[in-house]
Amino acid sequence: MRLTKFIDMLLFSLTKISAVITMLVLFLIIVYILANGIPHLRPSLFAIQHTADNVSMFPALVSTLIIVLLAMSFAVPLGIFTGIYLVEYTKKGSRLVALIRSTTEFLAGIPSIVYGLFGMLFFVEFLGFGFSVLAGAATLSIMVLPLIIRTTEEALKSVPDGYREGSFALGAGKLRTIFRIVLPSAMPGIFAGIILAIGRIIGESAALIFTAGTIPQIPQNPMQSARTLSVHMWALSGEGHNVGEAYATAVILLVVVFAINALSAFVAKRLTQY
């Protein structure tokens, strides 16, 4: 009897200890990065031009924005259309749906370095894009496609069938029903997914090194190489003498990623107001 009580106590405290460890780890990472990074946040880190002296992250910030916009302009329409097809146009148990769904799942599992290698072989070399913003964005758009498809699917599924039936009963065609009734109601969920995808792109580095390259400049056109903030941070951390600047870059990276997470959670919460 005493033994079972002891095991109960042990298991119960283990759950608590684990939860505390999980929280402590996050706080440790945040505090450690902030404490070491904030003192190094100097105005020169945001100079327009990157030089070996100021290691400015400004070009990287602009390049990140460009790559995000470019990648999303490929991935968002494709992802949303795929979601619409899977939810609105297919019957349950269709072979094609099973195929598309399992390939999407598989795409989600591929490591980013494999995407990077594929992007190098296909976009950079086979299609002749060279190390360029375009090649990087194209690679990343494939990488985030599964995320957008899945969230779109879930958002569309959560729209009650009564909306669709009501629209059909009023004489609207299928397309009109989708674009005027179903999509607007599913928008918050889809947006939350898109924002998460943006977060993934901002955090990505392995898939970009061999596709977009690592040149610290603001690209003048999509065929030029550029590094995003994550790649910039990786490059800095590899050089032993820019440790402070690497911490400062990590601070900015954390702030951006957390802001994006918060935004996604906020948008997703609006979904539940229906």
Place this chain on the structure above:
Amino acid sequence: MRNFQYFREMAMSRIFLGSAMCSVVAILLIMMFLFVGCLPAISEIGAANFLFGENWTPMNTPPSFGILPMILGSVYITVGAIVIGVPIGIFTAVYLAHLCPPNMYALLKPVVNLLAGIPSVVYGFFGMRLIVPIVRDISQILTGGGTGASILAASLLLGIMILPTVISISESAIRAVPVEYYEGSLALGASQTRSLFFVVVPAAKSGIMASVILGIGRAVGETMAVVMVAGNQAVIPTSLFRGARTLTSNIVLEMGYAAELHREALIATAVVLFAFILLVNIVFTRLVRRRERREK
């Protein structure tokens, strides 16, 4: 007018179908380019020599391309990450799903999401600046040497990085167990904790396994964070405090300057990774499907 509308409906449904086929095409392209890219290497080196060769010396004459050290490096580091991350993850998931008060949940859940959102370079940098020096101190006390960049450091860091995956999937698996199981066990006189760990958790077994499998996938596929803390020596690792190189690190470290056979051997390394992830994926879908079938 009717005709035009019909045409538009048809055209758009084709566009939707076309978009949906894009992910299938993407997979096919990825497989094609990787497999075609690695064929010359495999035929020249030989599959067995490549997979089980113990020496990776691409710059020697004659060069030697054996990825056994990298396969073992990936395996050891992943096992270490699982040993560290999975127990903490599962216990946290049990806490989240059943034991924690609502205000704790409102704090802990965002913590898990934020852990998932931290970029791998930031994890890697954190590991390089904090975990590696600590491991170095421990290793100097225990073995009298070592730089700290080691299997242990990489396992610790990856153990942290797989936490969010393990926690969120295990949590939903535990929540999916019908509440009658729990209540039935309570009614039979078992305590709350006992019901949870001896009835609910076993019932959620396949979902929890799925979370571990996905964690393994994440750990094997992680690149940048591992490169920054694992030491990257391409030799068969002999101790927790020695450095090791993973399959992913091998690609990212050498692809920048590799040419010809060396390059093809790196692509073949990616194919090995790809095959491994395919395996992980198949096991994962099996487990999830089994759970869904049981729920029906």
